[in-house]
Amino acid sequence: MSAAPDRPLVPEWLRVPDDANHLVEKVWPASAHRDEHGELVIAGIAASALRESFGTPLYVLDEAGVRERARRVREAFQAAAARHGVQARVYYAGKAFLSTEIVRWVTEEGLAVDVATGGELAVALAGGAEPGRIGLHGNNKSVAELERAVDLGVGSIVLDSMIELERLAAIIERAGTSRDAGDIEPQNVLVRVNSGVHAETHDFLATAHEDQKFGFALDDAPAVVARIRELPGLRFVGLHCHIGSQIFGTRGFEESAARLVELHAQLLAGGEVYVLNLGGGFGIAYTSADEPVEIERLADGIVDAVARECEVRGIALPNLAFEPGRTIVGRAGVTLYEVGTVKPVRVTDDLERLYVSVDGGMSDNARPALYGAQYSARLASRTSDAAPALARVVGRHCESGDIVVEAEYLPGDVTPGDLLAVPATGAYCFALASNYNFVPRPPVVAVRDGQARVIVRGESIDDLLARDAGIAASRPVPTPEDSL
Structure with a gap:
């Protein structure tokens, strides 16, 4: 993707936002908004409540959004054919x-x-x-x-x-x-x-x-x-x-x-x-x-x-x-991450990029690595008056290509512990998820009318170890003396 002539490391389409907290309506689920505290809310549930209940990374899926889109698409094609x-x-x-x-x-x-x-x-x-x-x-x-x-x-x-x-x-x-x-x-x-x-x-x-x-x-x-x-x-x-x-x-x-x-x-x-x-x-x-x-x-x-x-x-x-x-399902999905480290990197004499590392990455969203897919991101746990900073959201995997969002303007005071939300992840993220670097796949939570429920259980490291046939074989066979 070409860069703007005056901003050599910024995609041509990306503009410095007037407000780095603003949710671009067409990208987010219709139910997404910020509450009076500035926190992201999806289908009546705050992002921090979702983290507290289910942890991060977390796939969040707006059930009403999926249903409405399925119904609308069906009705559009049936009406056109009729x-x-x-x-x-x-x-x-x-x-x-x-x-x-x-x-x-x-x-x-x-x-x-x-x-x-x-x-x-x-x-x-x-x-x-x-x-x-x-x-x-x-x-x-x-x-x-x-x-x-x-x-x-x-x-x-x-x-x-x-x-x-x-x-x-x-x-x-x-x-x-x-x-x-x-x-x-x-x-x-x-x-x-x-x-x-x-x-x-x-x-x-x-x-x-x-x-x-x-x-x-x-x-x-x-x-x-x-x-x-x-x-x-x-x-x-x-x-x-x-x-x-x-x-x-x-x-x-x-x-x-x-x-x-x-x-x-x-x-x-x-x-x-x-x-x-x-x-x-x-x-x-x-x-x-x-x-x-x-x-x-x-x-x-x-x-x-x-x-x-x-x-x-x-x-x-x-x-x-x-x-x-x-x-049908793409816009209804949002992935929540927790920020782990933030590192400013000077890439030219007059341009600095903020590397924001999150607790997921290419194991829960392989599309940027596979196809160069572009995504957006916003702070989910709060808003900020800090000036927008050019950021790259990256994952925790041992790969330089482990990029979640190639380029985005985030508040310059983004810090460890912040919740970060990436919208439009309902399609091909969960479906392509892997255990690269032995990272467990996240759960999927459906949200609707202020209620949340797990529809696909997340994995634990114990789940991954349970598939390793060599673990049981490598354990010593108990002897009578072991019980003494």
Whole structure:
């Protein structure tokens, strides 16, 4: 990310704030505010109370925020589709954040669930998701995972390769011959295709081919679908495509829709094509510079684009499906840390950066290290009148790349013991968490109406040691003399 010419170590978008305590509304949960003492409050609970009850680091998730967003996204796409006389299904992306409570929230708000592994499938089922409203993704689904999906009757399996296609057909054939009835219902499948469109934020790149591990090339899809239609155990229901993530506009979707609808029209010559799944990847605001598009505008723009492409080709608009990704859960999450050390570092003759070390890091948020992701931060336990200082929030891990927030202006008097809050951590932080440096993963606490409860228990060092098979073997075997 480029730096401002007059501030060589500061990202171009970052401005010195008039008030380093201000919570930028679009970045924080809707319930977040400061109380009369200047303390951060989320869903009616003060940050210090959360620390006292659950410790830090701590993932905090605003339940009402997740539910409201799930409901709003569903309603936006269903309304956009209904204007064209078709239906729309919205899938919650399990990979963003998955627990049984999350599954309950989103399914109660009318969302289906997509999963990519046997583990995610197990969590979705434990959370009460109906098998018929689960979609199974993945570029290397195991035989066991496919067998489980078929046995459960999952709503759809997204095929990613010819090997997987034949593997699934063989599984269904075996399952049919092993049952008294002699056969089973055909398994609904979608074919994942690469449209040659890749989008991030406001920009997209359109090419003839994509060099990636997922899906089939557009030119190969007709032969894949023809093979599916030959097999009695498989039922081809439609196409699936995903063009990227953290997307703020509709132009990439519009370009992709044109290519997908052209393929859809070709496939109609051989039989019904019931659904078109356009994926999702809609963006959220991580910093003041991010400007997400209202979900209603996105829904209208994408659905209208598909409808236009169908009209041009004289074909009916199919039912639609979407996988919004991080937009359901991202903004609802805040991570709380405690400041451990503060160290001013002079990086040029006239510029000093404050290194603020917290008690978490890349083990609870790997995205900055993996993708260079940008985040914001604010003091959570108090406000301050101190002048804003350029700061870098870093973790406790033995890595120079262990950065939580690359650049932020914090009050210059930030000190050990302060609570620091990083917003927009609901998606892909808990999901990517690790035990690097043998750091236990934090708990996840849901907050709503002034109440807090643990929805995922945190780990202890004892939990980590319990997995080490060498510990018991290294202990001496007790002898009779030991008890004397």
